[in-house]
Amino acid sequence: MSSVLVAAEQVLLTGKWNENLQNDIPLFEQTRSVVNGSFRDVLISPESRNIFKLRSSVTDKDFLDRNLDEWFDFSINPQDDLASQEWLRILIGVALLHAFVQANWTGPNLDVAPLDILTIPSEYRDDVTEEYLHRKAVAELAYGGEPVYHLASLPLFLRLAQLIFDLPYQHCQSAAWWRLRAWLIHQQVLDEPVAVPAEVQLSLQSLPDSIISDPELRGRLSVEEGLLQHFLSNDKVAAELFVRAARQTQLEFELTGAPGKRTKFIERDITQLVLLAQSHLTVDDDGSQAADTSNSTEQTKNDPVIPGIPVPTASAMPETLALNDDTLLEQTQFTSSNPAASDSHLTHLDPTSQPALHPLDQCILLALCLNIKNTSPAHGLTAEQMSPYVARVVSHPRNWSVHTMALLLRSRLESNRTKTVERSALQLQALVDQMPTADSTIAERLLYIHSLPLPSKWEMEKELAMRFLSIGVVKSALEIFERLEMWEQVVSCWQSLERRDKGIAVVRDLLQGKKAEAETVISRGKANTDSRRQTLDSAREAKLWCLLGDLEPDHALEHYTHAWELSKGTSGRAMRSLGGVYFARGDYPRTIECLRKAVTINPLLSRSWFILGCAYIRLENWEGARDSFSRCVSIDDEDGESWNNLASVYLRMGEAGQKANVEEHDGKPEEASDQSQERDGDQNKIPFTNRILAFRALKQGLKFKYDNWRMWANYMVVAMDVGELLEACRALGRVVEERSAKEGAGCVDEDVLDRLVNAITRTPLMTNDPGQDSQNTPGHTSANPNVGHGLLKQVSDLLDRIILPRVSSSRIFRAKARLLTWEERWEDALNTYLDAYRSGVAGTMEKGETDIERWRQGVGEVEEIVDVLRNFGPRVDGFAWRLQARSIVRTFMARTRDFEDEPEWSRLQGLQEEVRKE
Template sequence: MVQKLMLGFTDSFDFYFETHKWWLLRCLYIQQEILDDRSPTLCKSILELVALVNQNDELFKDDRFREASIQWNIEAGYFCHLYFEYEKGREYFEKAKNLSHLDINISGALGKRTRYQEDDKAQLVLQVKRSNVQDEQTLIKDIPLPKNISLDDDTVLNKIAFTDEMEKHSVQLSPLDQAVVLACMEGHRRSLAQERLTDEEVLTYILCMLDQLCNWNVGVACLILRSKLEKGSSRRVERSMKQMEELVNIVTQPEPANIDRSYLFYSCHTPSVWKVKKELGTMLLSLGCISAAKDLYESLEMWDEAITCYQIMKKTDQAEVIIREQLKKKETPNLYCFLGDVTHDMNHYQKAWELSNERSSRAMRCMGYLYFGKKDNKAALRCFEKSLEINSLQIPVWFTYGCVALTTDQYEKAVKAFKRCVNIDSDNFEAWNNLGTAYIKLKDKPKAFLTMKEAIKYNFESWQLWENCLLIGVDCGEFEDVVNAYNRLLDLKSKWVDEQILSILVRAIEEDLTDSKGLPVRRFKPKIQQLFTRITSQTTGNGEIWRLFAKLILLDNKPENIDQGLEYLQKSHRCVTQTSNWEKDEKKCQEVSDQAIELAKLYIQCADKLPDRTQKLQNLSSAKFMLKGVITKIKQHHQDPITQSLPQSIDELCKSLDDQFKDLLERIDQLKNC
């Protein structure tokens, strides 16, 4: 009602109440918090209003309203984050930080984390400084704050014990300053891929604010986030659970007064009590307390989560009974969707669709998933398209829609879906990866390569992404990135080998090819040589890699490279011929003979480069004995003892080897007669 009144009287409110659009934004924000899914209509209204309010020069450029301006920039950043506009949100947070004259940096200091730790180790610490000294005199009101549950562990300390406590000290922060630090933390968190180091950095922000907590909403927001981060730690999960229970209970406590609770409520993005309870239910579920989580979800009428609990308990019949009881009270599209989730009956989703006057994106989404499970991809695509027409902010639906489009060879649709996915949620590395796959199917490899590089930014530890980047990079001529990708794969999988890629790298240098920028690949020869050195130090028994390394070394006509190249050639031959019973397999015989001939030719090339006649004879003799050994071993196994004949394929191999052997003998005779 408030929203409609304010929207209806916008012009008249402009005259009497300059901040009415700001209050309207807050109303819309609360409305969005109540809804299950993000609303495209609210998204459009909120982002348009943010732009309008930001144009209010009188309010935000007058220094008298500096605190209001700081609060506005924080809230505008959270409004943008609500609809995945993380870059815009971060810009607003930076404005708030600049207006507060705060300098926020993560640094390091020596300290201990455990009771029995003897040596101090480097620990992360947040340093907050103020550029304007006049802002330091801030009156802080003494009010009851949320209880910070201590960590009662026999090993891990409640908080880091720094060697020099002065190193961790920041300036005294006012409640608004703390809200700014909290907002900057959120901007920092959203700009990085989800990984352990990011969580540690976020905890550093939280611990800094909890050390000098002076606002109820800042405390609630920090403690909720700390509980979420700690629930995965075996030594901290108990504290995480107790803290979340405490936060649920403080809502009903009489203190602090409502006016103290409301200050900075929007600037801290404080979650609603039902969201806190939902998080508590998630923790209970992760700890195996299924029944307790179920009861909590039912009390909140969160049927989606309650159904999950019933499914884990293998009591879906009971869930169906409860949902049907709710339907007797009042029929709603969502309840019919829940019933469809339990029974997997398409008719219930259809009923929900009709009951909503064909406006329930959830009903179509669930029908799409059901068709997808039945391998009816065409029907699934139709349902997903209808669902996304109603609500285009459904990231999981865009992702599944893209996957189905890939499966049905509709690559343009797949590109559209995964593009929308990454536009909404840029750190979704799986969507980036699938977008690259779609570009490959469309034979647009340059775009595929750039897409894979984006995917890697958001999951640096996935060897599959690095391998995809490596393979596409070779096709695109991005040889520098290929070498970097190969090195990263060796970091992740120490004995990872791709002979074909290495062969391409050597051939690119040998043939003096150019890369995607039109520059010669030869300039990367030192890097590629270092790569081979690293590979051969970890994988010593691969003859093909030694052969390629020798070829790479011998590309430079330098005397010092000849001995090294010959050494690698000998290692290559030993690796191939030491395979047991290779002579019994015709394919192996073909492989060994081909390599023997190639090695003999390389021996000859190396001998031609040597200035000394004796050294030339030694190299050619080594090649002769090598060929003689291969010929003898093949003939011993395949030659008929009576007719002395060989199978046709083996006979052709031996003729090739004999021809090369005769050539070597002639060269040796020529040298001896000189």
């Protein structure tokens, strides 16, 4: 590969022009125009228009029904310079892709239209209109059964860019990278994320080292690969790629604590989270721009400057709104100059005056911030972890798009706090309003756009509308949704206003042509019904029929079926809805048939796999259920219900997926967490490997369903079954904590408690447990935490700290007493046995008792406690055990004289005589 072409490809990938480039690079002026954002100059050039002219074989209007890839001849004449022609196509593809991004993401408004770049013969110009090209591109961009947002500007540009990047290239190796970037944009215009072709990611592995020789380029590639995984919800893979990007750019960062203040009237310093970070990348003079900090209350007056970065005017950055709160400070004031740990490389950084970061490193920090959100529970700690990342980026604006993303994340974090909710809404509105402005150059706005998850214009406005909806401003949200023609959200707004009929009317008007989109008026009437219907691409029209099915449950089956037929078997939404209807009706074979088609179209939606797994459970197809729930947890490993159901399936499977010989429970499969697992005899018929898999599945699921007591109950039983007694002890404690207030002593699984105590007491007190070192004594912890001394501390803590302070029963006291007996704590054991007697049948029996079976049980308890007093009493100094025994027998007999004629009464008399003689 020519070194000149490699240099040109690197310039195009980074988006920063290099003045050292020679004029001998292919298409020098066109390359500079693309880098500088002058896309019109490239797209309307004769070379470009020559590529986008109809094939010579097109002789009639039949070509209008063909796909766009059949319209144009992108092949290269072998007589031409192959490298230059390939480079021309790459330049045109990049210009098209970035023009589409400018029109829909960054602004300002674009100065080129689709018909400006196409060479259409005069006889076809009446048919090939911009509206026709828009509809055709939207229809072709629909992928995996998911439609494209129909009001996206200039979708033809994205479609043509895809076609160009999909061509074979021999000299321009960066085409694989641009193909990835096109897919990143494509994912964001679809209604739901869809898995990309495998070759998109595989082709990146063949990128030559000469292309990604620079640390910045390597870091960019890792971030962009991570963002693709982020869009596909593969959070763990995305996290690894973001961390790899930080290593490649040599970004050093550390989340630590430092004393400081966040409110104006606090009297003493409190440790606050702070992110220390330092860049090692250099910035060229013509690269990223920094902003004057005079318009940002987040800045110090002397903003650190990276050598080589000019400081432009304040208008070059999005407006950073001040908080202006009477209590909270604009930013945390730190009082320590070196909060980092002594072994850290960042001890020299002062949290109040950190150096500015390279914009790419800022992108990496924001990506890591997103990953915190994806891999952490939804509670306040997540926001506290994310805030230092955002604050570190907001404090030093260096690029328009990066700063916009940072402000957007800050707005999201502040939306749930009463002190900051006002700025959150106003900041989001300001970000929406800035898009059409020209306060910064096109080149700067596009510089890092592929390294950021920056939402499109319509997604930004949708987020603003959702913010309005969350605070009850339904009318304002409805206006935005209607303008964006997001009809599903429009219907939701009408439903929240208790006007479901209005939602139905909106959808029916759209389908019948009475209501036109894109700001046309109703006055067109029914005369345009047929033509109006033709303007709807099949994917979107099918979605409207599905929406109508949601609103009219009585006709849902009819509407969903019509949507499926209308889409010609491509609407995943229709099949998902049909599967849901059949599942609700109990028709599980049809549910499976529909959902199998739905997951074939779009396998990334975990809800479809979940319902499919539930349908398999109802039909006792355990292999199908296992595969379905396995796919659920592979898509979203935080889905606790799927982990629980997967464990339930394992406990019902034989070695080859056949049903194990266990008793079935009635109940819904989607509520498998309600079902306690089978015990002892039945469990032994389940393969041990399956029980281990069930244990691991439940353990994983409980990380995300920590408050689900049913899952803890299942986990407790399975843990006992596989020998993980320590985990069973922990699970029993969680069940008691969650259920004791409602169920009392019934929340304690006394069988499990007895087995835990038995696991301790079956080990001789003065000898080592299995697995113990020879030096171990009874006071030491066993190496095996599931028996003997290794389990003693946890079970004792379970009884003393969790169970007995909340609930008690005779059996619980006896379990505690057996444990104390094993420890040779005779006095405590004796008192606990007495507590067990007092809470048992005999101790609570009153005069007038008529239940003879209960009385006989009481007789046995009296005999038992007397034996305990005989055995333990002499071992406790000063304990009047004889008096205690006589009193127990005498009191019980006095209360139950109504049973004098029973044979057991003579036993009581004999026991009384024995005690008297002693």
